[in-house]
Each structure stands twice: as structure tokens, then as C-alpha cells.
Amino acid sequence: MNTVRVAALQMRSGMEVEGNVAAFEALVREAAGKGAVYVQSPEMTGILVRDRQTLFERIRPAEENPLVRRARALARELSLFLHVGSTAIPLDGGKVANRAFLFGPDGALIATYDKIHMFDVDLDKGESWRESATYAPGGETMVAALPFARLGLSVCYDLRFPQLFRAQALAGAEVLTVPAAFTRQTGEAHWHVLTRARAIENGAWLIAAAQGGRHEDGRETYGHSLIVDPWGRVVAEAGHDEPAVIIADIAPGAVAEARAKIPNLKNARDFAVSEAAYGQERAAS
Template sequence: MATVSVLQMNSGATWAENKAKVEALFAQLPAARPQLVLLPEAFSCFGAGEANIRQHAEPLGQGPVQEYLSALAKQHNVWVLAGTLPILSGTRYAAASLLFNAQGAQCARYDKLHLFDAAVADNTKQYRESRYTQPGSQVRVVDTPFGRLGMAICYDVRFPELFRQLRTEGAELISLPSAFTKVTGKAHWDILIRARAIENQVYMLAPNQWGEHADGRETWGHSMIVDPWGVVVAQQSSGEGIASATLDMKALEAVRANMPVLAHNRFEVRFIHE
């Protein structure tokens, strides 16, 4: 059995303040190893204004944030899923989720496929992520010591076809680093995450941002780990903190054997690459 921990943050507009928050949370991790630690979406820079985020963007494999995460994984002997950070993509940036192994090597990258362009009845009102962000074009599933990991980000959760494709490609657990708004989170966060877990018989690992941020945005928190039966096995409801759980892969296998939904499925998902 392996341990997973999802970190809930109230990220600010600068890497310096967020780095201190990450360090404080890592100091509180459970002692169990091996361990997969997941940071939320936009953990390194949040609330700076979408137009200003590009100045914080790094080339893939270079820059202070990536170097720090590599060293942090090695120092604590844990795998780290870096929620999202801006990675340069031409004249724009990608919202990239990077996975580092316990030796500090980057071993997977997923760029957010579905960008949040929506109207929400909150302080921000209009979200237009596509103005500055380059959408991803590939589905990502990677082998880890914790099981086969499918990678998704925040708004992706509203597109069940993506999660069915991840399951088809062998995902046993799916990461969902997020910055869900308080309004949409209160209405849909729990329902959507549990639904994706139940439909695909996977562990859902969902670290979220929480609280009010520098630009007035409010995020929902309630970071959670949900098992393949849809049970919330760990949750950090409010405040910054950690929710941890042990993955029971034998229980996952039993759920799939008793109700083989993938074998029973009569529909095919066709992913269109750009």
C-alpha cells in the first residue's frame, strides 16, 4: 500500500510567498514512504492577473520553480505532482502539470486541455483562460509506484469523455489539481469528483486552492481523495493543510471485478489530437 497526500493552499501572487507555504506544508507530511504529494493548480502564482502570469513562466526543465520542486522531491524522498505552473509555449504559456519522481527527475507533463472560459456569479464574473493560455493536445497516463496515473486539471472534470479515455489507457488513479471557484465549487465540486471516480472506478486525487486571493478571486477548498466506490476517504475542507490516505489497490481490483463497466461499455471515445 502507498500513501497519497493532497495539499490545499491559498496561493498568492509571488513565488517567494508561495514557496514558503509549500515548505511549511511539506514539513507536515506523513512519515510513510513511498508517497505521492500533489499541489493544487496555480500553486506557484495565483491572483497576479492572467496577463501578468507569463512573466512567471519558465521553459520546460529550467527555472527556479522547477529546480526547487526537483530538489524538494529528492529531499523528502517523495513523488511530487506540481499542480500547474506556467510553462512557455511560443508567445503564450501552457498550464502544465509536471510529475517529479523521488530522485527529483521530471517524468511526465500534462497541459490542461479544457480552458476555463465561463461566466460565474462571483467577484471576477468573467473568466477567459484562453486569452493567454495555450491548450494542451494530448492525454497523459504514466506508470508510477502508486499505480497507473492519469493526469487532468480543474475544468477538465466537466468532460467525462477525457476520464473515460484515461481509464481506457489504464488509469487507476487520476490527479485533478484545481483552483475551483467558491461558487462553482459549492455547487459541483464534490458531485463531479465523486462521479468521475465512480464512473471509471479510479482513485481521484484532487488538491484545490482555498480562500480569497490577491485579485479578489475566491476558491472553494475541500481538497479530497475519493476511492473507486465514490467514498471521500480524506478531505481538507477549509484553510491550508493536507489530506492524506492510503491507496488500497486490492479494493480497486475488487470493485472492477465485481462490476466490470469498462468491459460492458458499448461506446468508444475518440480523442482528436490537434
């Protein structure tokens, strides 16, 4: 079975864009040196900062963005598919896009994707996030056709919405991607379960590059970047929260095998939802 070597970069991005770009480049070069032809970085590769004013002072439009420019050049120089998991891009109207970029080996931009689901949550120990206060949600998912597989794009909190990945799988996606900055609290509880579940229920490979450790703005992210096969087996993992490169040789043909064994994409049926309550007689059907 033909294989392709892929890599996920684990980072600890901070508040200084230049430093993040330098760290990104070093990890990309390491992955390329190990033979990877597809490389994915985490969510918010270019800057990770909670303060809104600081964020707006330091981010730039895509055409001027140092990370986007460097990623394009690296993809061309190293002749690989380079997937910037996401970075902050300013929009009109005072909001920001949490945007992924996928470049080809010629440096051409293949696709972008804006994170759809906003991380608006209230966790234990007083940890609270309101992503929608700063970021504007995207409105469409993306499946990119690469020479070795069709790639479904997502970002972080999207992982909790299985309908997104099911739509990608039905559109032919064989590799699902989940660049992330999972908090330590949610990562310890749910990261492995959710990534493996998305791979299993869609019979697809899943690549998830993650942020890890304590960041300059005080947040803690879980790390544990993963590559999961269509049967739900973890084939590569950074078993910690330190910066790292993980590598795996994935076989796109394994997708067809998994989907043939358990054809749940074909077996799914539409259904209605009814209600019943104690004390109310239900009509016989």
C-alpha cells in the same frame, strides 16, 4: 491488501512566486513527515494572478522556474513522488501553458501534462473567465506508470469532461488526479458531485488537491481538497478553504475489486444518435 500513503496539499497561492514556493515546501515537508510517498499540490501552485502583464513578468520557463527546481530537489531529498498540480510556463507565441510536473524519488522528471480544457465561462453575479485568452490548451492526456499504480493526469476544468478520464481508465489508470483552483461559486455547486462521479464511473481512486480562500488578485477558490475511493466514498477531505495537508492510505487493489463488481469499462458499447421530432412520421424499423 497493500496500501500506499498519499497526500493532497491545499494552498492559497498568491502573486509572489517566492512566497508560494516557500508555502509549497512547508506543506510537502509536512506530508513527508506523515509518511506520504506521493504528494500532489493544486493547480497554479507557483503563482495565481489574473492580470496578464503581471503574470508574464513573473513566470519563467521550466528550466528556470523556481517552483519546478524546488520540487525536483524536494522529491529527491525526501524520496517521494512529487506531483506539482500545475504552474504557469511561458510558451512561444505569447501564450502560457498550465502545466503539471511529476517527479520521482530520484528527482527525475517522469511526466508533464498541459491542461486541455480552457475555463471560458460566464457565471452568476458577473463572474466571468476567459482562460483561452492567456493559456494555450494541451493536446494529449497522460497516464504515468508508478511502482504502486498507473496515474492519470488532469487539471481543474478537465474534471467536467468525463471522456478524458474514461480514456485514462481504458489506458489502465487506477488513480485519477485533479489538482484544481475551483471558484467558490462552482465549487459549492459541483465539486463533490463531479469528483465522486469521476471516481465511481471509472472505478478508480481520485486525488484532488485544491486552492482555497480569498487570493491576492481578488478571486475566491473553494478548497475542500479530496481523496475519493473507487466506490465514490470520500476517505479524506479538508473541510474548509484554509491551507492544509490531507492524508490517506489508498489500496490500488481496490480498483480491480470495484471494476469486477461493476464492469462498466468492459460493458460499454458504441451507439448511434438518431433524431425524431413531433409531427414527423418515423419509419418503422
